[in-house]
Amino acid sequence: MAVDGTAGRVTRRRLRTRANLLEAAFTVFAGKGFGHVSIEEVCEAAGYTRGAFYSNFTGLDELFFALYTERAELIAEQVSGAFALDGPDLDVTAAVDRVTDVLLLDHDWLLVKTDFLVHAARDPEVARGLLEHRARLRRTIADRLARSHDHTALPAVLGGAEGAAHAVVAAYDGVTVQLLLDRDVARARAWLKQLLTALLTG
Amino acid sequence: MAVDGTAGRVTRRRLRTRANLLEAAFTVFAGKGFGHVSIEEVCEAAGYTRGAFYSNFTGLDELFFALYTERAELIAEQVSGAFALDGPDLDVTAAVDRVTDVLLLDHDWLLVKTDFLVHAARDPEVARGLLEHRARLRRTIADRLARSHDHTALPAVLGGAEGAAHAVVAAYDGVTVQLLLDRDVARARAWLKQLLTALLTG
DNA sequence: CGTATCCGATACACCGATGTATCGAACAGG
DNA sequence: CCTGTTCGATACATCGGTGTATCGGATACG
Incomplete structure (x- = not known):
């Protein structure tokens, strides 16, 4: 058994x-x-x-799933934590700094994460779980962003805090791809920071 | 042989x-x-x-490589084409519309593309090739963006046309991930358009 | 039409990985 | 310490994929 x-x-x-x-x-x-x-x-x-x-x-599938969820949960907590350290009002710029600093950008982890992504993309069941995980993460970010002391700071094109959170995740995914190829973590962090500030303080 | x-x-x-x-x-x-x-x-x-x-x-590796490069080249041409249709001056908004319309967002292709990405991420030789391909694409986009009739339209945070091109690719990669999971092409297109406008006309 | 060459099908030998069934050893509980 | 249970090592049968060598039919060219 x-x-x-x-x-x-x-x-x-x-x-x-x-x-x-x-x-x-x-x-x-x-x-x-x-x-x-x-x-x-x-x-x-x-x-x-x-x-x-x-x-x-x-089998391998079960192990892979266990492995991924274990680590993904850990990282989600890291991101949430970086956003949560603020007081009732959120300083977007400071939050961006913290996130880009704390975010785990380990090449091995990105490899496994992406492997899991393609795995999920072929199995609707797994995809469901992954989508829910991402939705929870977005929700957390959106909640924090909504507390920004200057709501008009978020670009209107994105459609509110929800859209902004979505954009944050997309930026992270985008940076991931480049990092997978060039393995330049420092550059990735800087670049992620640029992207996030461009998106959130546009 | x-x-x-x-x-x-x-x-x-x-x-x-x-x-x-x-x-x-x-x-x-x-x-x-x-x-x-x-x-x-x-x-x-x-x-x-x-x-x-x-x-x-x-072997399979060689076939995979041939398969990927063949199709990737095709898509790169599509994107370049969408940007190139303008006159000497580039209308950013129009270009964004064209790109998001023409861009091939086929689920199967995204699967293969991402498979190839993780493949490349583990083989420096392959990664080199893929990075060069991406660099060429960015260069093309940057060239077009530089012809924008209103240069100040590009957000300064991104660091000129080069940075903006980089951002475009990152946005595409980010949208790809979400699309791989939810398979909602229409939503992906709309979302990509939002992202690009937020990034380029911020 | 003839023929030299090329292409792809067939057959063969060879692992390497899989999953199961069994058994000895480790371990928690008394 | 003793003992019943659990865990993980070992042995076994099997299967699917790999790569090569060979052969017959297809094809380009004179």
């Missing part, structure tokens, strides 16, 4: 191996891409055999 | 099968993703056997 809500015993060892498998999988996925990775490779990297794998997951 | 500059004979049949293989590969790649596709699947979809394949390509 792989995933059972009914935990017979608490099993301490199991959690360790599961975590080890996930961490090893991240490295392997980042290196070769989800599509080109075999179960054996993951096990070898983690120092286990397939027995351990099949005892914890039903 | 697979790729020889010295064409012994002109060979008409060969070109057909090669084209057939490429077209079939596009469908198969779009459906399952580059990483999950076997040579046999491509051959079967095209109505050939592996013999034909190995006679035309050295």
Whole structure:
């Protein structure tokens, strides 16, 4: 059995191996891409055999999903946190600075993230989940932006805070692509900051 | 032999099968993703056997590269064309309209394109090629934007026509991601238009 | 029409990965 | 410490894909 809500015993060892498998999988996925990775490779990297794998997951898909959601949740919290540090009124410029500073722009993570994107783009079920995740993130950002002390600062073309939040995500996605190719993190941060200021204080 | 500059004979049949293989590969790649596709699947979809394949390509990588560059070149021409239709002076608003109208936003193509992106992101050699392609496209856009009759129309934050072109590409990439997930082409077009106007006429 | 060449189908040998079934060892609970 | 349960290693059968070598038919050209 792989995933059972009914935990017979608490099993301490199991959690360790599961975590080890996930961490090893991240490295392997980042290196070769989800599509080109075999179960054996993951096990070898983690120092286990397939027995351990099949005892914890039903297949690569399940592991991949678990891996992604785990890390994505973490990052979403980071972004929310960067926006949340303000008082009741939001200073857009300061928020932009904080976000671009704190945002995790790790090449390996971007690789896995994009792998997951194409995976989701082919599976409506997975796409649904990912869309909801993105919608929640946008909602958070929109809420913060709505508290801006100068509402007219947001360009009207975008259509309010909702549109602005959408634009923020789009900018992030756009920067991601370039960063995936040139691997220049510093430039990406600067560029993201430019884009965001152009979009939010236009 | 697979790729020889010295064409012994002109060979008409060969070109057909090669084209057939490429077209079939596009469908198969779009459906399952580059990483999950076997040579046999491509051959079967095209109505050939592996013999034909190995006679035309050295492996899946080469075919994938050929497939991508072929279509990417086509699209780049479309975009350039949309910008080029103007007279000596560029009407930014009109150009944005044309681009968003003409731009190919086919879901299958976006899938393949993104697959190729992650592929390139892991292979510096391929990444180089892709970066150059993107740079050429940006250059074209920047040239057009520089001819705008009202230069001050471009937001200063972006840093001139170069920056603006960069922003256009980023916006396109950003919209691509959302479109991959929700498959709403009409919305994507409208959204892209909003983004571009916000960026270029800020 | 003849023929030399090319192209792609067929057959073959070879992994590598998969999933399952079984077994010994580790571990929590008493 | 003892014991029943759980976890993960090992062994096995199987399958699908790979790449190559060879052969027959198609095709361009004289």
